[in-house]
Amino acid sequence: MPDEKEFIALLNQHQKIVYKVCNLYMDQHADREDLFQEITLQAWKAYGNFRGDAKFSTWLYRVALNTAITFFRKEKRQPDIYATDQVPDNHENSHDPIEEQVKAMYAAIGNLSKIDKAIVMLYLDDYDYKEIGEMMGITANNVAVKMNRIKTRLKEETQKNEANYNYQTRWN
Amino acid sequence: MELDELKSLINQKLTTAHAGRSGDDIAQILTRKTVSVIDKLKRSLWIEILCCIGAILLFAYFGFAGDNHAYQVYFSAFTVLTTIFLVIVIYLLKRTQQLSATALPVKSNLQTIVNIIETFMKRYFQFTMGLMPACCVFALLLIYHDHGSIPDAGTIFGTYFKSSWQMVLFLVVYAGALATGIYYFTRWYLKRLYGRYVEQLKQCIRELEEQD
Numbered sequence: 001m002p003d004e005k006e007f008i009a010l011l012n013q014h015q016k017i018v019y020k021v022c023n024l025y026m027d028q029h030a031d032r033e034d035l036f037q038e039i040t041l042q043a044w045k046a047y048g049n050f051r052g053d054a055k056f057s058t059w060l061y062r063v064a065l066n067t068a069i070t071f072f073r074k075e076k077r078q079p080d081i082y083a084t085d086q087v088p089d090n091h092e093n094s095h096d097p098i099e100e101q102v103k104a105m106y107a108a109i110g111n112l113s114k115i116d117k118a119i120v121m122l123y124l125d126d127y128d129y130k131e132i133g134e135m136m137g138i139t140a141n142n143v144a145v146k147m148n149r150i151k152t153r154l155k156e157e158t159q160k161n162e163a164n165y166n167y168q169t170r171w172n
Numbered sequence: 173m174e175l176d177e178l179k180s181l182i183n184q185k186l187t188t189a190h191a192g193r194s195g196d197d198i199a200q201i202l203t204r205k206t207v208s209v210i211d212k213l214k215r216s217l218w219i220e221i222l223c224c225i226g227a228i229l230l231f232a233y234f235g236f237a238g239d240n241h242a243y244q245v246y247f248s249a250f251t252v253l254t255t256i257f258l259v260i261v262i263y264l265l266k267r268t269q270q271l272s273a274t275a276l277p278v279k280s281n282l283q284t285i286v287n288i289i290e291t292f293m294k295r296y297f298q299f300t301m302g303l304m305p306a307c308c309v310f311a312l313l314l315i316y317h318d319h320g321s322i323p324d325a326g327t328i329f330g331t332y333f334k335s336s337w338q339m340v341l342f343l344v345v346y347a348g349a350l351a352t353g354i355y356y357f358t359r360w361y362l363k364r365l366y367g368r369y370v371e372q373l374k375q376c377i378r379e380l381e382e383q384d
Binding site: 004008009011012015019020023024034036037038040041042044045046048049050059062063066067069070071072098105106109113114115116118121123124125134135136138145150154 | 276
């Protein structure tokens with residue numbers, strides 16, 4: 001039987017990873033809560049087999065991404081479409097151009113597919129292509145190709161989102 | 173702007189947009205039930221196992237304790253069929269439990285889940301469809317060989333059918349309609365339960381395998 005206290009302490013220490021995954025995969029607060037609970041439970045179930053060969057953070061990322069990708073959201077809730085106004089914001093009504101760009105980029109990432117979101121998330125956390133490939137079960141070369149395509153798509157989407165945002169703020 | 177230029181800011185936004193949980197909150201979550209499809213499947217498998225055990229006990233009782241030879245053969249055959257299904261269900265449950273306890277790479281995890289669900293759907297479908305001809309064949313064979321021991325069989329058939337071809341025609345139409353109904357209902361039921369989900373997971377696998 002795995003040590004519950006040890007697991008709670010480790011998860012508490014690394015809970016930012018779980019929140020990152022929840023924030024990226026779910027746009028509604030209730031869905032994020034559901035996913036947080038699901039990841040926690042799945043991690044607890046698998047914790048007995050965690051041997052410590054990999055870092056706990058890497059292992060937790062794997063569990064969290066597996067859970068988020070295979071998570072079936074309740075149908076009644078809103079579709080998984082990110083709009084710039086749904087982005088978690090610490091500086092509301094800010095007209096800082098960098099903040100607007102971050103918002104636009106965040107919204108663009110939110111519109112990616114589940115697989116692309118996972119790759120972007122690991123890339124943002126400074127994992128190299130080989131490590132991302134190991135976690136995703138694909139080659140480093142494939143990760144590089146996908147990452148290139150994602151970056152191009154994000155750039156285009158961000159420009160569109162920014163233009164929309166500027167248009168909205170101009171007329172509001 | 174490019175992703176690399178906003179990397180740290182996006183990262184910061186992703187991690188700050190939450191209210192942290194205490195150790196007590198996490199401990200409380202650990203007492204709850206999961207809602208994942210694999211755990212739902214696990215619960216379904218447990219229900220199937222319990223139903224199979226109940227059916228086996230009931231069939232075995234009628235098979236061994238019944239005073240009618242026709243019923244004995246009929247229920248013994250179904251005891252064997254249900255036992256085979258039980259073995260398959262236990263094997264699937266074991267595979268599902270193994271999957272929950274490991275942290276596989278994303279692609280392998282998706283492939284394993286799809287494989288487990290598809291095997292479950294396939295075997296469930298085969299079992300349901302297999303029961304139909306088995307029921308018909310056993311029933312007809314036993315009526316043919318042992319009609320004397322089935323109480324009121326002659327009276328029932330004699331009341332409704334004037335000749336034997338009418339009875340055969342009725343049985344063929346009845347079996348055909350029942351088989352078609354069960355075929356489409358089982359397919360619809362399994363598709364409704366897991367079809368859309370499996371398709372979504374397959375789409376993720378295709379995306380991972382895609383070499384741009």
